[in-house]
Amino acid sequence: FPIAKFAAKLAVGYTLDELKNDITRVTPASFEPSIDYVVTKIPRFAFEKFPGADDTLTIQMKSVGEAMAIGRTLRESLGKAICSMEQDTYGFDIDPPVDDEELIAMLGRPYPRRLWHVGAALRRGIPLETVHERTAIDPWFLHHIRVIVECERTIGKGRRGVVPGAGLLRWAKRNGLSDRRIAQLVGVSEEAVRTKRLQADVRPVYKRIDTCAAEFDSGTPYLYSTYEEEDESQVSGRRKVVILGGGPNRIGQGIEFDYCCCHAAFALREAGYETVMINCNPETVSTDYDTSDRLYFEPLTREHVLEVLETESRSGTIVGVLVQFGGQTPLKLAKSIEAAGYRLLGTPGDAIDLAEDRERFGQLLARLGIACPRWGVARSADEAFAVAHEIGFPVLVRPSYVLGGRAMEIVSSDAELDHYMRHAVRASPDHPVLIDEFLPHATEFDVDAVGDGTDVVIAGIMEHIEEAGVHSGDSSCSLPPVNVSRDVLDEIREVTRVLGRELGVIGLMNVQYALRGRRLYVLEVNPRGSRTVPFVCKATG
Known part of the structure; x- marks a missing residue:
């Protein structure tokens, strides 16, 4: 319901019975809504970025974003909302390493992980009444969480390494369990x-949001998935493009990527394509029901995205999937989408991996003779110390495949590195830590460009006000740059074009540089839209 639009019309004298409901397009706005679905919102917190901050939740807003999910029941909706959070949790899979007495005491304080710890308490057999007493959460909600936890327990009791049968699978899905969570419980892969x-x-199947419990036909394809019988998706026979949104807002990935998604939808619609948006962030314009031709309010996970693609491919033609406008979230799904047989529009999946994989990218820069800070990759704490000593302190350390500077830190000694490796990250072969030479007193530049696989056009070069080392999402910048020579700008343009051609970038790319003295270093290349794209668009007209 577009509250602002209707409030404005009511303010100038309209009455509700004179205004049409934008969803059904036949009922008046005065028609009492009838809701046959459940919506769950979960706030997204970023206390991991502020280790010293008090994470007690009070009347002061501390969240940085939120995820929303829609289901036929609370259990289904809650399970999807947890998957939408993008915090590496896919169900009630967090159990704190404390005894029952300490867990009960913990539940008396509101904090970001309390929802999961409530599930852990109920799993351990702590009475629902005790949990209600400590948390003041209504028993109705606690009952549904207990049902989900019991469902997880039943799935986990099956034979290890064997996927449950059809009946048990359907029951689990109706209770909101994701493929990933079922895989964790029985010890198999998500693919199995x-x-x-x-x-x-x-x-x-997919149901429509219609405010009237399907009493009237809805002209608005605003869809959510559920494990029932009747499908209301009414897939069209048109040529269509699927756009993946950015998921919940967080530090480093927010509304700027939604700007890119919306403008992609507008341009594709003008070009005659049907636009299909997948997103789970209620704070965005991309999840307005009239931004795209079809909106799927679904988690941005492999399971949910592939189900939407299979549904949309039943009729018409999926020309391709766009993953470069939603930040880091869609890029993580690129390989799975290609492996399932769908075409990525824009930069190919291997080129995305080449830019994201520090070892492969470092080899590319060496082959091209392009300077970059000395770097190394560590898959254990011992490797991290060896790399840091080889490069020399201070070094910049961060996890791989992250956005927004999460867990990025400048360390200047063995003690600081030891603390970082113990508390900030868990290095492993699958999750290496990147270690770069830190360039003090350097000036950083952001470059946004667009390529077609051969030619690369520079859209804008921005000079950061703060020195290199301050994350680009936290730094002010100037467009055009003011404290740099024409020769350096020419070098930036040339290197950007070379990198765009070598990577085969089709669409947007962002390159970050550092200038120390007269030497230019490439810091990283992102083969996607960046957070500076809206600024460049508006500043350049």
Whole structure:
């Protein structure tokens, strides 16, 4: 319901019965809504960025964003909302390493992980009444969380390494369990669960948000998945492009990527394509029902995105999927989308991986003779110390495949590095830590460009006000740059073009440089839209 639009019309004298409901397009706004779905919102916090901050939740707003999910029941909706958070949790899979007495005491304080710890308490058999007493959460909600936890327990009791049968799978899906969570519980891969689920024909259907419980036809394709019988998706036979949004707002990834998604939808619609948006962030314009032709309010996970793609491919033609406008979130799904047989529009998946994989990218820079700070990759704490000593302190350390400077730190000694490796990250072969030479007193530049695989056009070069080392999302910048020579600008343009051609970038790319003295260093290349794209668009007209 577009509250601002209707409030403005009411203020100038309209009455509700004179205004049409924008969703059904036939009922008046005075028609009492009838809701046959459940919406769950979960706030997204970023206390990991502020280790010293008090994470007690009070009347002061401390969240940086939120995820929203829609389901036929609370359990289904809650399970999808947890998956939408993008915090590496896919169900009630967090159990604090404390005894029951300490856990009960913890629950008396509101904090970001309390929802998961409530599930842990109920799993341990702590009475629902005790949990209610400590948390003041209504028993109705606690009952549904207990049902989800019992469902997880039942799935986990099955044979290790064997995916449950069709009946148990359908029951689990109706209780909001994701493929990833089922895989964790039985000790198999997510792909094994998906394969068994498809073989057993356990598939979601899509329902429409219509405010009238399907009493009237809805002209607005605003869809959510559920494990029921009747499908209301009414897929069209048009040529269509699927756009993946950015998920919940967080530090480093927010509304600027939504700007890119919306303008992509507007341009594609003008070009005659049907636009299909997948996103789970209620704070965005991309999740307005009239931004795209079809909106799927779904988590941005492999499971949910592939289900939407399969549904949309039943009729018409999916020309391709756009992953470069939603920040880091869609890029993580690029390989899975290509592996499922769908075409990525823009930069190919391998080129994305080449830019994101520090070792491959470092080899590319060495081959091209392009300077970059000395760097190394560590898959254990011992490797991290060896790399840091080889480069020399101070060094910049961060996890791989992250956005927004999460867990990025400048360390100047063995003691600081030891603290970082113990508390900030868990290095492993699958999650290496990147270690770069830190360039003090350097000036950083952001470059946004667009390429077609051959030619690269520079859209804007921005000079950071703060020195290199302050994350680009936290730094002010100037467009055009003011404290740099024409020769350096020419070098930036040339290197950007070379990198765009070598990577085969089709669409947007962002390159970050550092200038120390007269030497230019490439810090990183992002083969996607960046947070500076809206600024460049508006500043350059």
